[in-house]
Amino acid sequence: MNISTYTVKPKLPNSLKPLEEIARNLWLSWNFDAVELFIRLDYDVWLSSHQSPVRTLGMVSQERLVEVAKDDSYIARLNEVYTRFLKYKKGETWYRGSRKDVVAYFSMEYGMDVSLPIYSGGLGILSGDHMKTSSDMGLPLVGVGFLYRQGYFKQLLNADGYQQESYPENDWYNMPVELKTGKNNEPVKITVDLAGRQATAQVWEVKVGRSSLFLLDTNIPENAPDIRNITATLYGGDKETRMQQEILLGIGGIRALRALGVNPAATHMNEGHAAFLGLERVRELMSERHFNFDEAREAVWPTNIFTTHTPVPAGNERFDIGLMEKYFRSWPQILGISWKDFLSLGRERPYDDSETFCMTVLAIKFAAYANGVAALHGVVSRKMWQNLWPGLPLNEIPIDHVTNGVHPRTWVSSNMVELLDRYFGPHFEEEPTDLSVWNRMDRISDEELWRTHERRRERLVAFARERIRDNLKRNGAVERRIAQAEDALSPYTLTLAFARRFATYKRGNLLLRDPERLLKLLKDTERPIQLIFAGKAHPMDMPGKELIRSIIHFAEQHDVTSRIIFLENYDISMAHYLTSGADVWLNTPRRPMEASGTSGMKAAMNGVLNCSILDGWWDEAYNPEVGWAIGRGEEYEDTNLQDEIESKALYDLLEREVIPLFYQRGRDGLPREWIRRMKTCMKQIGQSMSSHRMLMDYSNKFYFPALKNYRRIVKDDYAEPKALAAYMGKLRQAWDSIKIQKIESNAKPIMQRGDSLTVTARVELGALSPDEVLVELYHGSASNHGDGIENANRAEMRSVGQEGNVVVYQVRIECADTGLQGHTVRILPKHPALVHPYRTGFIKWA
Known part of the structure; x- marks a missing residue:
């Protein structure tokens, strides 16, 4: 079949022209006021377009576009957003150097x-x-x-x-x-x-x-x-x-x-x-x-x-x-x-x-x-x-x-960004590399922060109920079962979220290990909890798929489908609801199998407290003021024993610390201590886990x-790499002939702190000259086994003479540490073009 193709674009009135430029730049993905422009065009179209600004412009009727073009409030808002967009593109940035390369x-x-x-x-x-x-x-x-x-x-x-x-x-x-x-x-x-x-x-x-x-x-x-x-x-x-x-x-x-x-x-x-x-x-x-x-x-x-x-x-x-x-x-x-x-x-x-x-x-x-x-x-x-x-x-x-790190203005909810902008000032948006702005968290009142968070939890619950209804309808559930979706979750209950890829090492079912203990927490009439799970298993990962199925079966078998839910098709949109609307972010990988993880960072910047194994980013970010650690960073060979110990530790944390803290309310109904931790969490994680810190690094x-x-x-x-290649070729030929003949020092059986230690090494270099190798004294605390040096220091040794084909190197150091000390000598490559001297196969020890 011979098909001729061409592209049809929406016909936008002149006053709406900036919409197309905004729609085709993902700047809008971290500027919700830009997204709102497309929602205002036609909310139903926005939803049916799968939240695609470009597709929305193509789906909105021409009549509606003409109507909006005459709406002075809409045009004023569009011009305001477009001005910000242009200012962003042309504004000064952290990097001001050349862009040629x-x-x-x-x-x-x-x-x-x-x-x-x-x-x-x-x-x-x-x-x-x-x-x-x-x-x-x-x-x-x-x-x-x-x-x-x-x-x-x-x-x-x-x-x-x-x-x-x-x-x-x-x-x-x-x-x-x-x-x-x-x-x-x-x-x-x-x-x-x-x-x-x-x-x-x-x-x-x-x-x-x-x-x-x-x-x-x-x-x-x-x-x-x-x-x-x-x-x-x-x-x-x-x-x-x-x-x-x-x-x-x-x-x-x-x-x-x-x-x-x-x-x-x-x-x-x-x-x-x-x-x-x-x-x-x-x-x-x-x-x-x-x-x-x-x-x-x-x-x-x-x-x-x-x-x-x-x-x-x-x-x-x-x-x-x-x-x-x-x-x-x-x-x-x-x-x-x-x-x-x-x-x-x-x-x-x-x-x-x-x-x-x-x-x-x-x-x-x-x-x-x-x-x-x-x-x-x-x-x-x-x-x-x-x-x-x-x-x-x-x-x-x-x-x-x-x-x-994570991009704050992408992952902090629009409601929370609005609050932060009010108290952080324009600095937060215009100078994102100045991370000290997060210290202004203390300016925000407890009431405002908590109400903003509660609003996000309410939205999460509404979103979850809608997703559950859609899933039940698609699977042919009876009307009574679909109607029950309206009772799924509560906007007032302590909400724990577990959302990530469903691989077995992430242990999405760890909290289900003791059903009796979990059910008691779920069904507590005074201090209940609710769990939201989400995540995809790789299509070929059958154990991962079985994990998902086991969670859904657990909820049904124990009649807690209103307290434990699994939301299908975890994506960016759902992640925004979960990371801003949950109260606690769960993470239970087998240490050290989580390289970093970032979902907990997103949650933390929204004031959601983490409860996690000390693995990945949490191992360095955790302190008791920003969340909870499951265990103390132990690693196990017996995975069944690990699951048993760490599931009990998780239950203990929930029962003794997390749940009581959340429901500890004053006369005004506010969980003041919980809110204090939210502020500390946002302040610390906002600075340490910002993607702007990451990119500066x-x-x-x-x-x-x-x-x-x-x-x-x-x-x-390209003279430098040519010279380096010639040097490395010479090094390969000469390396086997290099020998550290003898090491001498003025060390005595007992030395005093502050004493000078002089070490001399005699080295055969073969065809190499003294300035073509790095000869180092490697010294520090001698291990108890006598087979190594711990907490080692390095000091470059200088050529002080030559005896035939033997070069004499020497260095003087001060005895700074007490206890059993030791030293040896090693040789590495040395060339001004080397980024570092650690080239595979090129290290020689005495």
């Missing part, structure tokens, strides 16, 4: 607004907040991802509580995306090779305030059906589909930026999915600059950043060697290396033929900067990947951490140094 941020998913369903959960929401915050701060950053035709699935629960999935098609021409065009108004397209077949992708742009997100789309006629499906669904298909997606994201993403005229001077891989970009960046330099592989790699390494979100080895993407051979057999020839050397780039044990190819390993090896997403996750990540740096002490493994630790590295690298025809 950018950081390119790569992620498989982005969760920014319900109108753009290209996310599944936490990783996507984080990426969305990353983009929004980058816009607020004016950072030179662009995003790269996929425009999924179906996105993640829509969750449907049948009458038995079993999760089913549907995949509605996205209509991009009625969503806030724009096809990028080039010469002759033709779409910008790039190609990648997929096992000898050419895959073509076009590029779309999403405007996020001041920033741009570019999305690749293979659903175009010139591609074969299976290639068109590469960008069909998020986390769908088999391993081969995943391979194709990750080639397109990493390699195709770099090519898309080039086609758009964007220079990715530095790249940030948000998880290992985009790690192939390292290969593409190397290939570019080899092709354009005629570098060899080592030179190109040294030019790319200082400008790559990698963030890992995975706290367990099994969660890291791995590909079988057969699949690697199918898709990358030609790459060794392109890069001028052997097949074994190519595979070693993705292996912990470089030449172990039995090891698969790991995307996390590839990302780490190509990035000078790597980080976990919470302080505890940084520790976990260093332990997980310490084999990549054999001989390097755990605390020196070059994997840092930047704790995740990323900028100062990684982005700015990486961009500085790039500007230095390209000078003098």
Whole structure:
């Protein structure tokens, strides 16, 4: 069938023209007054459009548009919002430097607004907040991802509580995306090779305030059906589909930026999915600059950043060697290396033929900067990947951490933002990086804060009842059962929420472990509680689906369906209701399997108190003034014992602390102590877990140094990386001949604090000169076992002479700590172009 296509846009009266610009910029997703403009056009249309501003404009009747264009109050409000929008785009920002070169941020998913369903959960929401915050701060950053035709699935629960999935098609021409065009108004397209077949992708742009997100789309006629499906669904298909997606994201993403005229001077891989970009960046330099592989790699390494979100080895993407051979057999020839050397780039044990190819390993090896997403996750990540740096002490493994954060004006409810704006002043919106503004929480009266929170709980209950009714109707429930939905939940009862991905390690059913004890709390006539659950299980995760079903069955079997409810199809819209309307946010993962988590941060900024295992972000944020800790950070080998102990600890907290505190009311009916904790929680978490703090951390630790590295690298025809590559080649040849011959010191069996200790080392350097290695004294408290040094300090030793081919190094330190002390000497690489000296395989101990 030969079909001619064209795009029809709404015909807006001149006075309403700004609506289209606002609708197509996700600035509105964190400015509710902009959203209200579309709600006011036609509330029923707004709901039927699935809260999509672009689609709303297309669905509202022409008569209604003409009518609104004559409404002076509406036009006044529109002009007010539009003026704020323009002021935001042109205003001064935290970053005021050059925008010529950018950081390119790569992620498989982005969760920014319900109108753009290209996310599944936490990783996507984080990426969305990353983009929004980058816009607020004016950072030179662009995003790269996929425009999924179906996105993640829509969750449907049948009458038995079993999760089913549907995949509605996205209509991009009625969503806030724009096809990028080039010469002759033709779409910008790039190609990648997929096992000898050419895959073509076009590029779309999403405007996020001041920033741009570019999305690749293979659903175009010139591609074969299976290639068109590469960008069909998020986390769908088999391993081969995943391979194709990750080639397109990493390699195709770099090519898309080039086609758009964007220079990715530095790249940030948000998880290992985009790690192939390292290969593409190397290939570019080899092709354009005629570098060899080592030179190109040294030019790319200082400008790559990698963030890992995975706290367990099994969660890291791995590909079988057969699949690697199918898709990358030609790459060794392109890069001028052997097949074994190519595979070693993705292996912990470089030449172990039995090891698969790991995307996390590839990302780490190509990035000078790597980080976990919470302080505890940084520790976990260093332990997980310490084999990549054999001989390097755990605390020196070059994997840092930047704790995740959330975008306050996105996640704090509109009612609460209105209250905060009133007391925080314009500073809160106009200077979001000044986190001290949260100290003004004490200005807000208890009455106003509590009434705002109660209003959000009332809205949550109304929302939940409507969702329950819809679910019952769809499943063919009788009218009596549907009518009972009106009694589900109470707007006056202590409300606990558990909303997140339903994976077994998150233990969504932990609170159900002792039915008798739970039922007593639910049915208490004076101090009752109610539970709201929400979340999706991965379509292939049968145990996760069974968890959902068990919660629904528990409520029905014990006749507490008005006190325990499960809301289907957890998404951004529902998250706003839950994180602002609950009283307590539950989180019960098995420590240390939660890398960070961010839903509790969103809740906390709304004054919702967390009750959580000390894992992820809560491990560093918790104190008794902002919520409750389940346990004390213990880790268990026996998971059944862990569940037993921690479920009892949770019940104890609820019975002895949480419930009494909530229902402890004064004569005015206010829970004053609870409100005090709400204020402290908002004040502390608003500052420490803001995404603006997160992006300032990323900028100062990684982005700015990486961009500085790039500007230095390209000078003098890339002289620096060429010199570094030559140095590393020389180091490889000479490394085995380096020997620490002898260590001497003036140490006596008993030393006094303040005494000077002089240590001398004699080192054979072979073909290396003294200034080409870093010789360090490694000293500190000797372990009780005598096999290591704890809380070590390092002091660089200086060359003080040479005896034949032996170089003498010396350093003097002061004895500062008491107790049993020890020292040794080690050698590391040293070159001015090294971001850090920790290169795999290059550390030598005495």
